[in-house]
Amino acid sequence: MLTVHVIPARFVLLGCIAIGMLPPANDSVHAATPQSSAYKPTVLITGSNRGIGLDFVRQLSARDWRIIATARTPDNAADLKALAGTDPDILIETLDVTDDAEIAALKSKYQEHPIDILMLNAATGPTGIFSFTNLDMDLAPRYFDVNAIGPMKVAQAFYENVQASRMKQIYAMSSDSGSFVGGSQFPILWHYKASKAALNMYFHTLAFAAPKRGVTVVMLHPGFVASNPQTARLPGAIPTEDSVSQMLVVMDAITRENNGRFVSYLGETMPW
Numbered sequence: 001m002l003t004v005h006v007i008p009a010r011f012v013l014l015g016c017i018a019i020g021m022l023p024p025a026n027d028s029v030h031a032a033t034p035q036s037s038a039y040k041p042t043v044l045i046t047g048s049n050r051g052i053g054l055d056f057v058r059q060l061s062a063r064d065w066r067i068i069a070t071a072r073t074p075d076n077a078a079d080l081k082a083l084a085g086t087d088p089d090i091l092i093e094t095l096d097v098t099d100d101a102e103i104a105a106l107k108s109k110y111q112e113h114p115i116d117i118l119m120l121n122a123a124t125g126p127t128g129i130f131s132f133t134n135l136d137m138d139l140a141p142r143y144f145d146v147n148a149i150g151p152m153k154v155a156q157a158f159y160e161n162v163q164a165s166r167m168k169q170i171y172a173m174s175s176d177s178g179s180f181v182g183g184s185q186f187p188i189l190w191h192y193k194a195s196k197a198a199l200n201m202y203f204h205t206l207a208f209a210a211p212k213r214g215v216t217v218v219m220l221h222p223g224f225v226a227s228n229p230q231t232a233r234l235p236g237a238i239p240t241e242d243s244v245s246q247m248l249v250v251m252d253a254i255t256r257e258n259n260g261r262f263v264s265y266l267g268e269t270m271p272w
């Protein structure tokens with residue numbers, strides 16, 4: 001565990017940014033981090049109390065990163081709190097990605113903190129199988145709020161923090177369900193598919209603006225992951241830790257040239 005303290009490290013980092021000492025944006029420093037004695041990257045993860053988000057916390061804690069681990073209800077986040085009990089660099093914060101006031105409060109709290117990686121992981125997953133005529137369209141706004149609009153609002157709030165960091169990367173946790181070609185070719189998962197397609201289009205569009213700020217935007221497909229009771233009971237689901245470790249391998253290799261890519265946990269380019 002490194003012993004760099006939060007405030008001095010931030011001032012050193014901001015000072016380095018100011019005088020241009022840092023290497024070019026999006027250097028692939030992820031894998032090198034554990035050996036580094038001077039630099040501790042910061043990641044902000046949404047939906048980090050369970051599933052894929054929680055495993056990112058676990059694996060990035062093992063890499064000695066500083067982790068702003070957000071959850072809707074930290075009081076109920078027993079596993080996350082247990083992890084934070086072993087690592088003082090895991091900072092648990094409240095964030096519902098649909099709550100503008102919570103986004104603003106978190107932004108205000110971390111105003112001066114560079115965020116190397118913004119991991120927009122939180123989402124509401126698919127439920128049930130509905131025929132077209134039984135599909136409840138009144139559920140659609142909630143899917144779009146959580147899965148597409150919320151991530152955009154969080155990205156807007158922390159864009160400058162990402163820009164002020166060394167790695168400058170934003171990841172939108174998408175899904176093959178957001179792909180017209182890669183997703184299931186069946187009349188299922190309506191709202192989930194549509195909301196992930198919207199997420200893809202939002203971040204695909206952001207990727208045209210991001211390079212001006214030195215920021216790289218990537219959409220990830222984590223595979224079919226046994227991260228919750230619904231998926232865990234289905235054949236073919238991969239262990240959560242395997243999905244996350246593979247995504248970290250992919251992320252280790254991300255450079256500016258990958259801006260705008262939609263990529264799987266195996267590093268394959270996903271079709272739109």
Ligand SMILES: NC(=O)c1ccc[n+]([C@@H]2O[C@H](COP(=O)([O-])OP(=O)(O)OC[C@H]3O[C@@H](n4cnc5c(N)ncnc54)[C@H](OP(=O)(O)O)[C@@H]3O)[C@@H](O)[C@H]2O)c1
Nearest residue numbers: 047050051052072096097121122123173175224225227228
């Ligand atoms: N599992 C898969 O096979 C799979 C496949 C493709 C893509 N993905 C994507 O990967 C990401 C993580 O998936 P997962 O399987 O780990 O999901 P999960 O187990 O269902 O966990 C979802 C997380 O998002 C949080 N969340 C839900 N609504 C939220 C809101 N309004 N604000 C903030 N957080 C909220 C949940 O918090 P609460 O505990 O408070 O509900 C939870 O922490 C999602 O974006 C998902 O769409 C997963």
